[in-house]
Amino acid sequence: MIDQKQTNKLCLRWKGKQRRIGITGGIASGKTIIGDFLFQTKQWPIVDADLYAHEALQAESQIAKKVLLRYGNTIIQNSSKNDQIINRKALAKIVFQNNIEKNWLEGIIHPFVNKRIEEELEKLKSNSIVILIIPLLFEKDYTGLCSEICYIDCSRSMQLQRLQSRDQLSLEEANQRIDAQWDNALKKQFADHIINNSNNNETWKMQLKKLYNF
DSSP: OOOHHHHHHHTOOOOSSSEEEEEEESTTSSHHHHHHHHHHHHOOOEEEHHHHHHHHTSTTOHHHHHHHHHHGGGGEEEEETTEEEEOHHHHHHHHTTOHHHHHHHHHHHHHHHHHHHHHHHHHTTTOSEEEEEOTTTTTTTOGGGOSEEEEEEOOHHHHHHHHHHHHOOOHHHHHHHHHTSOOHHHHHHTOSEEEEOOSSSSHHHHHHHHHTTO
C-alpha cells in the first residue's frame, strides 16, 4: 500500500514549456525499442537512465571503485591495463537476491543517474519535445520531470520469456528481477497512457501513431 504523500508524488507532472514524454514499464517490457521508434520516426531526443546507470559502473569510476571494494573478486570480469571491469551479471545476481545489497547499490548509483539526467535535460532545453526512458520512474520519484507518462504494458509471461532469452536467466532469476520492481498494476494507475506490448507483433506502433498523431 502507498500513503497519500506517495500518491501525491506519483501524480506530479512537469509544468514547463518543454514537453517531456516519460517512458517506463516493467523489466523487458520493450521501453528501449519503443523509445528508439519514436526517435527514428519523430527525431525526438532520448534521455535514457539505463545508459547513465551503466556509465556509473565504468572501470575506474568512483562508484565502480566503491562497488569493487564491497564485493571484491566475486564481481571482477577481467583486468586490462590494471582496469578492473565489473561483471554486471555477477553483480546483479548478488543484489537481486539481497534487498540490503540492492538498496546499498541503488543508493550510490541513483544520485549519479539523477545528476546525469539533469545535465542532459539542460543540454536539450531548446528542444520542444524530449523522451525520458526511466525504468524506475515511479519508484525513484521521477514523475515531476515528465509532462506525461507512457507505461509500456506487458504480460508477466512475456516478460519472463524475453528476460530469459535476452539475459540467459533461469526462471527463478527472471522472477526475482520482475519482483524487485513495483507491481505493474500499481504503476499503470498513475500513468497517463498505456501502450500494450504483450505480444510479439507491432500493434504498439499503431497505438503510438494514434497517440502522437503521425
